[in-house]
Amino acid sequence: MSGNVSAWSFLIDGPLLLKSRRFRDHRGYLMETYSGPHFATVGVHDVFVQDNQSLSVQAGTLRGMHFQLSPRAQAKLVRVLQGAILDVVVDIRRASPSFGQHIACRLSAGGGEQFYVPAGFAHGFVTLEPDTIVAYKVSDVYAPDLDRGLAWDDPDLALPWPDLPGGFVLSEKDRRHPRLRDLPDAF
Ligand SMILES: Cc1cn([C@H]2C[C@H](O)[C@@H](COP(=O)(O)OP(=O)(O)O[C@H]3O[C@H](C)C(=O)[C@H](O)[C@H]3O)O2)c(=O)[nH]c1=O
Numbered sequence: 001m002s003g004n005v006s007a008w009s010f011l012i013d014g015p016l017l018l019k020s021r022r023f024r025d026h027r028g029y030l031m032e033t034y035s036g037p038h039f040a041t042v043g044v045h046d047v048f049v050q051d052n053q054s055l056s057v058q059a060g061t062l063r064g065m066h067f068q069l070s071p072r073a074q075a076k077l078v079r080v081l082q083g084a085i086l087d088v089v090v091d092i093r094r095a096s097p098s099f100g101q102h103i104a105c106r107l108s109a110g111g112g113e114q115f116y117v118p119a120g121f122a123h124g125f126v127t128l129e130p131d132t133i134v135a136y137k138v139s140d141v142y143a144p145d146l147d148r149g150l151a152w153d154d155p156d157l158a159l160p161w162p163d164l165p166g167g168f169v170l171s172e173k174d175r176r177h178p179r180l181r182d183l184p185d186a187f
Contacts, residue, residue: 003021003038004020004021004031004032004035004038005018005019005020005021005032005035005038005039005041005042006018006019006021006042007019007042007043007044007116009043010103011098012091012096012098012101012103013096013098014091014118014120014121015089015103015115015116015117015118015121016042016043016044016115016116017105017113017114017115017116018039018042018044018077018113018114018115018116019112019113019114020032020033020112020114022112031112033079033114034048034077034137039077043116044077044116046075046077046118046139047139048075048077048137048138048139049138049139049140049141050137050138050140050141050142051135051136051137051138052135052136052137052138053081053133053134053135053136054133054134055131055132055133056083056127056131056132056133056134056169057130057131058127058130058169059127059128059129059130059132059164060126060127060164060166060167060168060169061126061127061132061168061169061170062124062125062126062127062152062161062168062169062170062174063124063125063171063174064088064122064123064124064125064149064150064152064174065088065090065122065123065124065149065150065151065152065159065177066122066123066124066147066148066149066150067092067119067121067122067123067148067149067150068140068142068143068146068147068148069146069148070119070146071146072140072141072143072146073119073120073140074119074138074139074140075116075117075118075119075138075139076115076116076117076123076136076137076138076139077114077115077116077117077136077137078107078114078115078116078117078123078125078134078135078136079107079112079113079114079115079134079135079136080107080108080109080111080132080133080134080135081109081133081134081135082109082131082132082133083108083109083127083128083129083130083131083132083133084106084107084108084109084110084127084128084129084132085106085107085108085125085126085127085128085132085134086104086105086106086125086126086128086160086161086162087104087105087106087107087115087123087124087125088102088103088104088123088124088125088126088159088160088161089102089103089115089117089121089122089123089124090102090121090122090150090157090159090180091120091121092120092121092122092150092180092183093120093121096120100156100157100180102157102159102160104159104160106128107125108128109133119139122149122150124152126161126162126164126168128162148177148183149173149174149176149177149178150177150178150179150180150183151177151178151179151180152168152170152174152177154179154180155179156179156180156181157180
């Protein structure tokens with residue numbers, strides 16, 4: 001706890017759930033959504049070089065599971081500006097004792113949580129409300145030639161996506177990623 005940010009770790013080493021203190025007064029609140037020195041005190045040491053933001057109009061929009069290969073592997077710091085998501089990461093570090101295991105966190109604009117995803121994890125989310133806006137920092141720039149994906153519905157991973165009667169809204173790219181067992185060595 002740095003005073004302005006708290007962090008919770010998981011059984012899988014690396015990812016963190018972060019919550020920044022909201023300084024409330026009669027006008028509303030202020031919070032530090034990112035502070036290099038403060039976040040370093042709770043284990044986030046990456047230097048983030050790019051901010052991304054995506055709008056997903058329909059609830060049930062699923063983006064994932066994505067990662068970039070070295071030397072452009074990205075750590076990510078994910079938060080929700082509007083709406084809510086189920087954020088999911090899969091450990092794809094082949095030497096990791098938790099290889100193939102996942103963590104899922106519900107993130108919402110109201111909750112103000114952030115999910116820190118180190119390099120070495122595939123990342124994706126499904127939106128739980130219409131018009132959900134996700135903002136995330138990345139520790140390296142976009143490298144399309146090193147951008148890779150893992151099948152969101154890999155039966156070996158049993159990712160905890162919600163049952164949605166209408167199914168998911170996916171990009172064509174996200175319909176075609178390989179299963180983990182068919183993924184060339186990623187990390
Ligand atoms: C990620 C990215 C994309 N783009 C361009 C490439 C495409 O023309 C367009 C949409 O890209 P994409 O379909 O890959 O966007 P998402 O499906 O939201 O992918 C992202 O969503 C999941 C959850 C992630 O974790 C990744 O950060 C990222 O892969 O934006 C850029 O120009 N820069 C970028 O940094």
